[in-house]
Amino acid sequence: MTRPAGRNRRRVSDANSALLVDLYELTMLQAYWRERMFDEAVFSLFVRRLPEQRNYLLACGLQDALHYLEHLHFGAAALEFLRGRGEFSADFLGWLKDFRFTGDVFAVPEGTPFFAPEPILEVVAPLPEAQIAETFLLNQINFQTVLASKASRVVAAAGPGRNVIDFGMRRTFGADAAVKSARAFFIAGVSATSNVLAGALYGVPISGTMAHSYIQAHDDELAALRRFVELYPDAILLVDTYDTLQGVRKVTQLARELGGRFRVRGIRLDSGNLIQLAFEARNILDAARLENVSIFASSSLDEYEIEKLVKAGAPIDGFGVGTKMAVSEDAPSLDMVYKLTAYAGVGRLKTSPGKETWPGRKQVFRQAEASRYTRDILARHDEPLPGTPLLERVMAGGKRLPAGRKPLEAGRVRAKAELARFPAPLLSLSPARPRYVVEISAALERHRQEMVGQRPED
Amino acid sequence: MTRPAGRNRRRVSDANSALLVDLYELTMLQAYWRERMFDEAVFSLFVRRLPEQRNYLLACGLQDALHYLEHLHFGAAALEFLRGRGEFSADFLGWLKDFRFTGDVFAVPEGTPFFAPEPILEVVAPLPEAQIAETFLLNQINFQTVLASKASRVVAAAGPGRNVIDFGMRRTFGADAAVKSARAFFIAGVSATSNVLAGALYGVPISGTMAHSYIQAHDDELAALRRFVELYPDAILLVDTYDTLQGVRKVTQLARELGGRFRVRGIRLDSGNLIQLAFEARNILDAARLENVSIFASSSLDEYEIEKLVKAGAPIDGFGVGTKMAVSEDAPSLDMVYKLTAYAGVGRLKTSPGKETWPGRKQVFRQAEASRYTRDILARHDEPLPGTPLLERVMAGGKRLPAGRKPLEAGRVRAKAELARFPAPLLSLSPARPRYVVEISAALERHRQEMVGQRPED
Numbered sequence: 021m022t023r024p025a026g027r028n029r030r031r032v033s034d035a036n037s038a039l040l041v042d043l044y045e046l047t048m049l050q051a052y053w054r055e056r057m058f059d060e061a062v063f064s065l066f067v068r069r070l071p072e073q074r075n076y077l078l079a080c081g082l083q084d085a086l087h088y089l090e091h092l093h094f095g096a097a098a099l100e101f102l103r104g105r106g107e108f109s110a111d112f113l114g115w116l117k118d119f120r121f122t123g124d125v126f127a128v129p130e131g132t133p134f135f136a137p138e139p140i141l142e143v144v145a146p147l148p149e150a151q152i153a154e155t156f157l158l159n160q161i162n163f164q165t166v167l168a169s170k171a172s173r174v175v176a177a178a179g180p181g182r183n184v185i186d187f188g189m190r191r192t193f194g195a196d197a198a199v200k201s202a203r204a205f206f207i208a209g210v211s212a213t214s215n216v217l218a219g220a221l222y223g224v225p226i227s228g229t230m231a232h233s234y235i236q237a238h239d240d241e242l243a244a245l246r247r248f249v250e251l252y253p254d255a256i257l258l259v260d261t262y263d264t265l266q267g268v269r270k271v272t273q274l275a276r277e278l279g280g281r282f283r284v285r286g287i288r289l290d291s292g293n294l295i296q297l298a299f300e301a302r303n304i305l306d307a308a309r310l311e312n313v314s315i316f317a318s319s320s321l322d323e324y325e326i327e328k329l330v331k332a333g334a335p336i337d338g339f340g341v342g343t344k345m346a347v348s349e350d351a352p353s354l355d356m357v358y359k360l361t362a363y364a365g366v367g368r369l370k371t372s373p374g375k376e377t378w379p380g381r382k383q384v385f386r387q388a389e390a391s392r393y394t395r396d397i398l399a400r401h402d403e404p405l406p407g408t409p410l411l412e413r414v415m416a417g418g419k420r421l422p423a424g425r426k427p428l429e430a431g432r433v434r435a436k437a438e439l440a441r442f443p444a445p446l447l448s449l450s451p452a453r454p455r456y457v458v459e460i461s462a463a464l465e466r467h468r469q470e471m472v473g474q475r476p477e478d
Numbered sequence: 479m480t481r482p483a484g485r486n487r488r489r490v491s492d493a494n495s496a497l498l499v500d501l502y503e504l505t506m507l508q509a510y511w512r513e514r515m516f517d518e519a520v521f522s523l524f525v526r527r528l529p530e531q532r533n534y535l536l537a538c539g540l541q542d543a544l545h546y547l548e549h550l551h552f553g554a555a556a557l558e559f560l561r562g563r564g565e566f567s568a569d570f571l572g573w574l575k576d577f578r579f580t581g582d583v584f585a586v587p588e589g590t591p592f593f594a595p596e597p598i599l600e601v602v603a604p605l606p607e608a609q610i611a612e613t614f615l616l617n618q619i620n621f622q623t624v625l626a627s628k629a630s631r632v633v634a635a636a637g638p639g640r641n642v643i644d645f646g647m648r649r650t651f652g653a654d655a656a657v658k659s660a661r662a663f664f665i666a667g668v669s670a671t672s673n674v675l676a677g678a679l680y681g682v683p684i685s686g687t688m689a690h691s692y693i694q695a696h697d698d699e700l701a702a703l704r705r706f707v708e709l710y711p712d713a714i715l716l717v718d719t720y721d722t723l724q725g726v727r728k729v730t731q732l733a734r735e736l737g738g739r740f741r742v743r744g745i746r747l748d749s750g751n752l753i754q755l756a757f758e759a760r761n762i763l764d765a766a767r768l769e770n771v772s773i774f775a776s777s778s779l780d781e782y783e784i785e786k787l788v789k790a791g792a793p794i795d796g797f798g799v800g801t802k803m804a805v806s807e808d809a810p811s812l813d814m815v816y817k818l819t820a821y822a823g824v825g826r827l828k829t830s831p832g833k834e835t836w837p838g839r840k841q842v843f844r845q846a847e848a849s850r851y852t853r854d855i856l857a858r859h860d861e862p863l864p865g866t867p868l869l870e871r872v873m874a875g876g877k878r879l880p881a882g883r884k885p886l887e888a889g890r891v892r893a894k895a896e897l898a899r900f901p902a903p904l905l906s907l908s909p910a911r912p913r914y915v916v917e918i919s920a921a922l923e924r925h926r927q928e929m930v931g932q933r934p935e936d
Binding site for chain 2: 039040107154167190198236247255261347363370
């Protein structure tokens, strides 16, 4: 079971991501292939129920979903591995060698607020192609949506004028999550990330301060701060390594030493009672005429803690948020599913208790009064209903369309603009009552009833 | 901010993982470089406090940590990106070009149960090399330990004789987490994963059943089951797409049709009241003389649900566990830190409230009476104390030692053997009272007191 050492030998890449799949997708694929079930299928990706702690979700992950579909193929090593399993026939593996995704994809743009049970993505493709995409699409869209939705609340709690910086990389679930979380947070309105690679890969602004280890490696706290500022005159200085307020006084001493050359941007509080320390630190700074030195806080923050700090009027100018945002601690998963809703032109549905589906291709119409959103209608895709349709065609015949290639900023702009149009209670941290209304159109409900009536063998 | 399209353009790889780092590590690195602070540093990686819902943690992630350290380098693209930032000097970037990790690493083997505040890894290296590793080591070891620790509880709840299969890939936070979670779960005692790539990369056994979409794509449930079994005679059949007990009866009908050729291994229940359905399904199967067909359950399971099912005596032979294990829903993060504990031969510590550290290199001695573990002693690394030392040298001079190259099974075997030696309450799902004892050795406590006394500027 040990494998030869080598570079990247255990990394996920386009060369092996076709195997990033639940085994049953492949066994079903072989069954579809054997039964010649190549007719067109429709799968809907949606969330069955929102977590209690979420009034809305923010769609994220479409870019990676489309990249995957565009590059999906089984390379030689993947085919070799499957051959070794013994459960796949040589003919099937030969067919798999030329397997590509050739279907259409409809999706809501990244940064779109959405609700249950609205589809945020629908795949229309020959059954095997649509089936195999299930695992990867859920894997990427679920976690990116989880994180964008969490960060949106953190940004709302900080309010306008106070930046949120992502410090979460050390707590994200691995490397893929590290870079994509920073991207998802940026879409949700987070200002910057500490993650350098997210800056390099996606252009997310990057930002950093300093760690306790830097202070500790020096024999003297003041000397450490002095050295750091020589190199980075506009740094944000960490002041709580030994005693926070003593640390703040050392910053004022540095200001006296440097006079007009003092350009330190801010200090960072990372422990203790942040409200009290922020007030006291502000007083010390102001007394030293350092009104321009801002106060930045971190230390186990989330939207609830930030709301407390803001409500208490603590003089904090920005927040570094790590762990609790990086894992979406209060709601780390969504009940997101990818369900067959039509095959060979016939609507399909599942009737397991609590796991019902809506048949066929669908559209979501978002309706507004006086520019405020009032409700969504989940409808059949071709109904002529009032409101803005949310799903757009982003891929045709396996190729991305311009709508599937939006720059990162488009998602961020969309999230901000769209959220501003919802009723205010939706944006508060507590559960909005009543919840935002999602109606089922009469035609979709009728279609479902017909399907239930025609259910096999009832 | 849009980037040219291309294969793997936005993937993490050994070529860019040096940038998988918090920006402040790099700014501090430049400061250390400028100040010629190249003396030996010791960093300890440990968990400050266990989550309420965890009686122990299971160490995981060492293999990826060591792989990273062995391959750490700044390639041309990484250096170019940093140059473009404008905050790094050409001289520093020239130095970074030849930067490699040349230090020693001491760590507990994967699969070792551990407690707070025991170090599970210590890095001894020139300060910049030890500093920069912080982000990646925490990123990998934190999440893999979170997941192994969660899975260990799930396996314990299932008890001996009932397999747990990992179905979590669609809920893991991305692709890196998908494969490494399957690996971490296997170490913790999970029997197999649905994740094909985890099988290909790590040799984790893979396993699968079938999805509702397969049943739904056929016009007739029985026909779907019949077709599937033609191809996979020993399949596990999903029976709850429409009506669970009707589904079970169709399996018995299939058995009548196939007679001696019927080899179906089991059925899967994925919704509804699992206790009641398991009893009823068992009755139906047994009445049809299908005592060999086992019952497999899934549907939002975790250790608490599984314990309920087992305590109720539900005739369930195995569990498919997804979401709640994949995100460690009740404890998705750890208070895991990587702290400077010595520099240039002098112990260092931090005294921020609630964030204290222990100075210098350390060792953990695990003591037993009559082969049962009774307590751990956290000590200075060179104390001659009784008990089994947990930390071993796994890397020297930047090269992995045999102790750092154990096969995956070694971690699984270790976890099982070690856990069996702890007091039983530790392995129950509820908080163990009293908690397992971790004592601080007198010498370590003295060393700490000396350090506090010598703290700069007190």
